[in-house]
Amino acid sequence: MGVRGRAQTKGQKWGSRTELMAPSGLFSELKMAVPWGHIAAKAWGSQKGSPVLCLHGWLDNANSFDRLIPLLPRDFYYVAMDFGGHGLSSHYSPGLPYHYQNFVGEIRRVSAALKWDRFSIMGHSFGGTVGGMFACMFSEMVDKLILLDSSPFALDSNELENLLTYKRKGLEHTLLLEQAAKGPSRVLSPEEMLQRFLNNRHVGEECGKLLLQRGATQVPTGLVLSRDRRIALPEHTFDFISKELCVHAIKKLQAHVLLVKATEGFFHVRREYDADKGPMLFMTDTLKSALGERFQYVEVPGNHYVHMNQPDHVAGVVGSFLQSGTRIPARL
Numbered sequence: 001m002g003v004r005g006r007a008q009t010k011g012q013k014w015g016s017r018t019e020l021m022a023p024s025g026l027f028s029e030l031k032m033a034v035p036w037g038h039i040a041a042k043a044w045g046s047q048k049g050s051p052v053l054c055l056h057g058w059l060d061n062a063n064s065f066d067r068l069i070p071l072l073p074r075d076f077y078y079v080a081m082d083f084g085g086h087g088l089s090s091h092y093s094p095g096l097p098y099h100y101q102n103f104v105g106e107i108r109r110v111s112a113a114l115k116w117d118r119f120s121i122m123g124h125s126f127g128g129t130v131g132g133m134f135a136c137m138f139s140e141m142v143d144k145l146i147l148l149d150s151s152p153f154a155l156d157s158n159e160l161e162n163l164l165t166y167k168r169k170g171l172e173h174t175l176l177l178e179q180a181a182k183g184p185s186r187v188l189s190p191e192e193m194l195q196r197f198l199n200n201r202h203v204g205e206e207c208g209k210l211l212l213q214r215g216a217t218q219v220p221t222g223l224v225l226s227r228d229r230r231i232a233l234p235e236h237t238f239d240f241i242s243k244e245l246c247v248h249a250i251k252k253l254q255a256h257v258l259l260v261k262a263t264e265g266f267f268h269v270r271r272e273y274d275a276d277k278g279p280m281l282f283m284t285d286t287l288k289s290a291l292g293e294r295f296q297y298v299e300v301p302g303n304h305y306v307h308m309n310q311p312d313h314v315a316g317v318v319g320s321f322l323q324s325g326t327r328i329p330a331r332l
Helices: 099-112 126-137 161-179 188-199 203-217 243-250 278-294 309-325
Strands: 001-004 017-022 025-035 037-044 050-055 076-081 119-124 142-148 218-219 222-223 256-264 293-303
Touching: 025 099, 050 099, 050 126, 076 099, 099 126, 099 218, 119 126, 126 142, 126 243, 142 309, 188 203, 188 222, 203 218, 243 278, 256 278, 256 309, 278 293, 278 309
Parallel strands: 050 076, 050 119, 119 142, 142 256, 256 293
Antiparallel strands: 001 025, 017 025, 025 037, 037 076, 218 222
16 A cells, blocks of 8 residues: 655655645645545654644545644644545545445555554544544554544434434435436536535634635636535434443543533534533543543633634644643633
8 A cells, every 4th residue: 555745846855755835834745545546645744753643524624634733743743634535535436335434444544554553543523533433443553532522433322213314315315426417516616615615614714715725626617526426414424333332442442532622512413503412421421431541621612613713722732632641621
């Protein structure tokens, strides 16, 4: 499984990668071969630093870490990957579904390509849930797990009536797209694309443009979204697990875990702000009970995209956690 750099501007050669200077700091672009194409990623720092794999949220991309990582300690090697079908990564082959377990497998493929035996994971939203499952399945490989307004699992405790519906809708959505005539993707002006994007994200204009830099493709008449159209709602992809399996899995964790909760964010899959908070309370109680001093919970002011909108609210917390085992205040 090969790894190679992909330069867009002139830069200093750095092994098989190329360092690039960008407004958000020094980074390099990576490509890692997989059976259906490649997984794209961007990296900051020296390869000699302790590795941190950064996982973006649903329908986002690696640029979601562009404003946070330059504020973090420089003695780490940060790699932010695009999940399959997102950003600059290849779309899955026809007939291969976008399933939660496949995304977990992508982490293993990337770590193998980078030759990482042990590393930290920082995941936002969906990325934290995928990273959480990986950290339990491959517990010996993950030393620290950072959850940015996220949860290591999606519980089925308040979703039982919906589970079959989610699975059915996911299949129907995929079949509908496969059977439909392959017409051209919808083209929008940059202004229209940005406005539609902001309507579905809790980010400001600057952050929206940043995500679209990696999430949209320029064509002669405007922009088209780069993501695979087969990717629909996250609940169509998730593996919801029982409380019993959650407890069992968390006991397998060897990692130290930091959960950063945004005061105006959300943790649940179904995006309803009045949703039952019971599953998240159960999750945090279980993490605290099972991990003891290895679990830290911190609240920061901001919404679900606080790591992009106000990265300074998050950087100090994450940096302290990465650099030492000392505890940090539970509320900032």
